[in-house]
Amino acid sequence: MRDSKTGNFKIYNTLTRKKEAFESIRTGLVGMYVCGVTPYSEAHLGHARCYVVFDTLRRYLEFLGYEVTYVQNITDIDDKIIAKSMETGDTPSDIASRYFSSFMGEMEKLNVKPADIYPRVTENIDKIISFIKALIKKGSAYEISGSVYFRVSSLDGYGDFSGRGEGEKVIGEESKGLRAKKDPRDFALWKQDPEYGWDSPWGQGRPGWHIECSAMSKDILGDFFDIHGGGLDLLFPHHENEIAQSTALTGRVPARYWVHNGMVTLRGDKMAKSTGNLFLLNEALKEVSPGALRIFLLSSSYRQSLDYDPEALKGTEKAFRRLVELKEELIRAGKFYEQGFCDWNDPLVEALSDDLNTARTLGRIFTAAGPLLEKIYGKTHTEDDAALARRIIFVTEEVLGIELNTPSAGMDNSGIEELISRREKLRNQRRFGEADVIRDKLLEKGIEIKDTPSGPRWRKVSPG
RNA sequence: GGCGCGGUACCCAAGUGGCUUAAGGGAUCGGUUUGCAAAACCGCCAUGCGCCGGUUCGAAUCCGGCCCGCGCCUCCA
Structure with missing residues (x-):
C-alpha cells in the first residue's frame, strides 16, 4: 500500500506550525478525528466549510490509496442543548436528534461522505467516567463538591499548543460560581448536575466539554492517531485542553497532525450561532446548487478566513x-x-x-x-x-466531491421533451410568437432551452 | 494588552525570489452567432501585487518600519 504516490503530500500541522510531509502511523491506514457539531440549531456556512474541507481531505487521502477511518463526534448533551430544551419543552435528546438529522441531510446534499463512526457523548458516559477516574488517580484531576477539575499545574507545557504563555491566567466559564477551583486555568471534566446528570463516583453530573473528545477518540482510534481536525476557533481552549487531558493520561499528544480550517465571516465578522451573525446552510442551498456551494467553499485556501459574499x-x-x-x-x-x-x-x-x-x-x-x-x-x-x-x-x-448532476437525471422529462418538439415545429413554421410562449413557460419552471446548431437542448437552471 | 492570520484587477481568488511582461472564476462592456433571446465562443479587463525604505543581476514573493482589516484569549466549525 505504501508507495511513491503517498509520499508527496504535505500538510500544515498546527502542532509544529509548519507544513510537514504526511506519513501515516500505520502503513496505508489513516485514523482521523474531527470535532463535530453540538446540535441545538441549524447549521450555517461555517459548519459547511469545516465539514466540506475535511471531507475533501478524506477523499484526497483515499485517492492516494489510504484506508481512512473517519470519526466525528456528536456533543448531544451540553448547556446550550439544555437551555433549548427548557425553552421548547422537548427533551435534550429530542433536540439533539432533530438538529443532528437536519445537519446530516444537509451534509448529504453537499455530497459529504458520512463519517465511519459518529460517537455520541450520551452513549459514552462510562468511558468518560473511566478516563476521569484515571486522571484523578494520576493526580491530574481533583473533585470539589460533585464536580471534577483538571489540574493544569500537573502538566508541563500547558499552553504551548495554542501559543498561550505560562503566566497567562485563563478563567473558564466553569470557574464563575466555583471559586474553589485551585487554579483559574483548571477546567471542568465533570460538572455536578442533579437534573440532567448521570450517576458517577462524584454524584449526579455530566461531562465537561473537552473530555468527550479525549475519551472517545482514545476508545475508537487509540492513544495515538494520525489527524485531528476542527475549526480554528477550537484551538483554544478546546484542543489545548484535549491535549492536556490525553497527555496527562497516556504521556503523549494524541494525534500526529492537527489541522484547523479558517473561519467563515459575514460582513467581515465571524459567523457564529451565538451572535446571530450568520448565513444558514439551508439558505445557501436555496441560492445555489450544492456543487456550486462546494466550489465556493473550496475556491480559497482552507486555512484562510473566507468571507461570505452573496455575489x-x-x-x-x-x-x-x-x-x-x-x-x-x-x-x-x-x-x-x-x-x-x-x-x-x-x-x-x-x-x-x-x-x-x-x-x-x-x-x-x-x-x-x-x-x-x-x-x-x-x-x-x-x-x-x-x-x-x-x-x-x-x-x-x-x-473534490463536487457532484456534477446531470439535470435530466431522476426527473420526468417526457413533458419537457414534448413541449420542446412542439416549439420546434412552430419555429419551423415561423410562428415565433407561439414558440416563445412555450420557451417562457419552460423557463418559469426552471428549464432553459439552448438552441444549438445541432438542435435544441435544455437544462435545469434553478438549484435543487 | 498577549498570541496568530491577512491586505493581489470592479468582486472572489491562486501565486512566497527568475518557469508569471501576475492562474482561475464571476461581473461589466464590445463582437460573432440567433427569427428574437438564452447559451456558447472571441475580445477588452492590474506595466501592477496596502504604503515607504532596503537586500539582490532580478522581489507580489526576502528584510525593516508604518497604515488598515480579521481571528483566538468566554460558548463557538
Whole structure:
C-alpha cells in the first residue's frame, strides 16, 4: 500500500506550525478525528466549510490509496442543548436528534461522505467516567463538591499548543460560581448536575466539554492517531485542553497532525450561532446548487478566513454548470464509458499535495475544461480529449466531491421533451410568437432551452 | 494588552525570489452567432501585487518600519 504516490503530500500541522510531509502511523491506514457539531440549531456556512474541507481531505487521502477511518463526534448533551430544551419543552435528546438529522441531510446534499463512526457523548458516559477516574488517580484531576477539575499545574507545557504563555491566567466559564477551583486555568471534566446528570463516583453530573473528545477518540482510534481536525476557533481552549487531558493520561499528544480550517465571516465578522451573525446552510442551498456551494467553499485556501459574499457565491453557479455541461456532453458523445482515473502527480490534482490547495486545483480544472467543451460540442474531440475530460470529471467528483448532476437525471422529462418538439415545429413554421410562449413557460419552471446548431437542448437552471 | 492570520484587477481568488511582461472564476462592456433571446465562443479587463525604505543581476514573493482589516484569549466549525 505504501508507495511513491503517498509520499508527496504535505500538510500544515498546527502542532509544529509548519507544513510537514504526511506519513501515516500505520502503513496505508489513516485514523482521523474531527470535532463535530453540538446540535441545538441549524447549521450555517461555517459548519459547511469545516465539514466540506475535511471531507475533501478524506477523499484526497483515499485517492492516494489510504484506508481512512473517519470519526466525528456528536456533543448531544451540553448547556446550550439544555437551555433549548427548557425553552421548547422537548427533551435534550429530542433536540439533539432533530438538529443532528437536519445537519446530516444537509451534509448529504453537499455530497459529504458520512463519517465511519459518529460517537455520541450520551452513549459514552462510562468511558468518560473511566478516563476521569484515571486522571484523578494520576493526580491530574481533583473533585470539589460533585464536580471534577483538571489540574493544569500537573502538566508541563500547558499552553504551548495554542501559543498561550505560562503566566497567562485563563478563567473558564466553569470557574464563575466555583471559586474553589485551585487554579483559574483548571477546567471542568465533570460538572455536578442533579437534573440532567448521570450517576458517577462524584454524584449526579455530566461531562465537561473537552473530555468527550479525549475519551472517545482514545476508545475508537487509540492513544495515538494520525489527524485531528476542527475549526480554528477550537484551538483554544478546546484542543489545548484535549491535549492536556490525553497527555496527562497516556504521556503523549494524541494525534500526529492537527489541522484547523479558517473561519467563515459575514460582513467581515465571524459567523457564529451565538451572535446571530450568520448565513444558514439551508439558505445557501436555496441560492445555489450544492456543487456550486462546494466550489465556493473550496475556491480559497482552507486555512484562510473566507468571507461570505452573496455575489461571489452566486457566481460559482455558472462556473459549476460549465463542468456539469462537460460531463453531459461527454455522455452525449458516448465517451463516458469508462471510469476516469488519474495519477497522484497528474497536473490536475498535483496541487492538492501542497497542503490541499483546492483553489489552484479548481483553476487547473477550469483551464483544462474550457477548450474541451467547445471541441466536444463541435464533435472535433480526439480520444485524448475525451480521456482528459474523464480525468477532469474524476477529479472534480471523486476527489473534490463536487457532484456534477446531470439535470435530466431522476426527473420526468417526457413533458419537457414534448413541449420542446412542439416549439420546434412552430419555429419551423415561423410562428415565433407561439414558440416563445412555450420557451417562457419552460423557463418559469426552471428549464432553459439552448438552441444549438445541432438542435435544441435544455437544462435545469434553478438549484435543487 | 498577549498570541496568530491577512491586505493581489470592479468582486472572489491562486501565486512566497527568475518557469508569471501576475492562474482561475464571476461581473461589466464590445463582437460573432440567433427569427428574437438564452447559451456558447472571441475580445477588452492590474506595466501592477496596502504604503515607504532596503537586500539582490532580478522581489507580489526576502528584510525593516508604518497604515488598515480579521481571528483566538468566554460558548463557538
